[in-house]
Amino acid sequence: MERGKKVLDITIAGQAAPAGSKTADPVMRKGPLGPEPVLDQRGRPVVRQRHANKNTRPWMDRVAGEARVAWGRQPLLDGAVWIEILCLEPRPSSHYRTGKFSHLLKPGAPAYPHRTSTGDSDKLRRAVQDALSGVVWVDDKLVVSGGDAKDYGEHACCIIQVGLMVEQTAADRGLAEIPQINPVGQETLIAA
Numbered sequence: 001m002e003r004g005k006k007v008l009d010i011t012i013a014g015q016a017a018p019a020g021s022k023t024a025d026p027v028m029r030k031g032p033l034g035p036e037p038v039l040d041q042r043g044r045p046v047v048r049q050r051h052a053n054k055n056t057r058p059w060m061d062r063v064a065g066e067a068r069v070a071w072g073r074q075p076l077l078d079g080a081v082w083i084e085i086l087c088l089e090p091r092p093s094s095h096y097r098t099g100k101f102s103h104l105l106k107p108g109a110p111a112y113p114h115r116t117s118t119g120d121s122d123k124l125r126r127a128v129q130d131a132l133s134g135v136v137w138v139d140d141k142l143v144v145s146g147g148d149a150k151d152y153g154e155h156a157c158c159i160i161q162v163g164l165m166v167e168q169t170a171a172d173r174g175l176a177e178i179p180q181i182n183p184v185g186q187e188t189l190i191a192a
Contacts (some may be wrong), residue, residue: 003145005081007138008162010070016087017059018119025049025140029124053080053119056127063131063158077137080165083146089125113150121148128160136162148184 025039027046037045094110096102125148129140136142144165 001166002166004164004166006163007077007159008067008070008160010160010181012063012066012067012160013155014067014158015051015055015089016119016124016158017055017127018123019060019130020053020054020119020123032163036161060127060131063128063160064135067135067160069134071136071158076134077142078165079167080144081137081142082163082165083125083132083143084130084159084161085125085128085148085149086159086177087121087150088159089150089156090154091152113152114115121150124148124158128158131158132162133166161179 002108025048027043027048028035029038030036040046095105097104097106125146129143133140
């Protein structure tokens with residue numbers, strides 16, 4: 001897949017939060033004997049889903065808000081797009097030496113985050129993509145290419161780049177089958 005030009009490049013300050021598991025809460029109302037669940041037309045309780053992680057919704061709201069400012073009044077993207085997401089988190093103090101060398105990393109400090117509580121990189125990506133739906137693009141199903149990564153940085157932040165995919169046909173990419181065309185009037189003769 002050939003990527004086209006970048007149309008959005010923003011950095012969101014703060015610790016990224018994953019969009020993963022959800023929790024369903026019944027919708028309640030006051031009843032004659034106290035709280036009771038609201039029922040749908042089939043008599044089943046109505047539930048409201050929320051993110052299991054309490055930090056997810058505020059993070060998604062921050063991403064959407066800053067993307068809305070950066071995107072401005074441009075029309076929403078409605079074609080194939082790519083996205084690259086890099087979530088940075090500060091190193092724990094245990095990675096650094098002490099005393100007058102406290103600004104230096106210990107030789108055994110990991111090069112990249114591998115034991116963190118920030119969530120899987122794909123769930124961090126899911127939160128960002130969902131937050132950009134209706135702000136930058138029509139729906140995140142338009143994302144056809146991209147990547148996500150976690151790394152260490154001086155401050156917690158998320159760097160988001162969005163671009164358009166180059167319009168190509170299946171033939172452009174060498175995916176179309178070439179039909180076998182027999183010239184008109186020619187027949188294959190089978191010798192007996």
